[in-house]
Amino acid sequence: MASTSRNFRSTCWTAEPGLRLRPVPEQRLCLVYTPARPALHALNVTTWFVLTLCDGSTYADIARAFRRAAADSLGPGSGTEALRAALTQLLGLGLVRRDADHTPIRR
């Protein structure tokens, strides 16, 4: 899946504008409402965390931040594949977008 890998790596990731987040930390999830396409989505804590990293950063930056956080945590959602799965799900729900021409934010 080299082309998919390039797609992930060569783009910046940004949360869609207008998302309304309602954290539910006691249940370790976050509810996200998309006003543009009225729907409510539930993100578990891993996907919620990845969404917070999608601020226009490159995949490399996001992966670095994810690894730093994951280094302190254990679990099946702490690996690189988990990061890609999270981004894929967020993209599928229309909560983030990829922008190849976007100037990345340097951390």
Next chain:
Amino acid sequence: MSQSPRDLLRRFGAPVPRAATVATEVRTEGIIKFGTVTAPGHQSGVTFGSLHEWRARLSAAALDDLRKFLTTGATRPEALIDNWMKAANLGAFVGVFLQTGSGGGVVRALFAYTQPQLSSEQVNEAWAQVVEKPKANEKKASAAIKKLRAVFVAGQDFAEAGLLSLSTLEYEKVMGDRGSMPFQSVDSGVK
């Protein structure tokens, strides 16, 4: 203590990523008020003491489809079913009714039974025959009843119930039947 996702990950570990759309319940004030309407054309003043009811909650689209189904054909589906019930000497089809006052698309189909001498097994056998092996002159009624049944079964909270006229029910005899009312001695003492 921070409740950020980063801290939650640190404290509880990272689960497999999961993001899914939540099926939300939509409630509105849109209800159809109760009022009197014209009786369906097939009804002909049948008297009855027992009913059988199908009930289901339909989506708006399914409700619209059902209404279109019920209002098509030279002989409408309700009339086809009613004619068959009368010909089979079971009773009559009262019709399909929309529940009012509560919102949502709750519909009921009501079948009236007029022959007390018939056992429920005999009634069921008649229905099975028209559903599975309709005679030539029963095929349209068979198709109508099968379509109607399929709509109800596909709806949410599908349920069936029998309704008996309380004033004409042989109440003491029924309640005294230990085979079907084993808790009656307890139930009758509870106010």
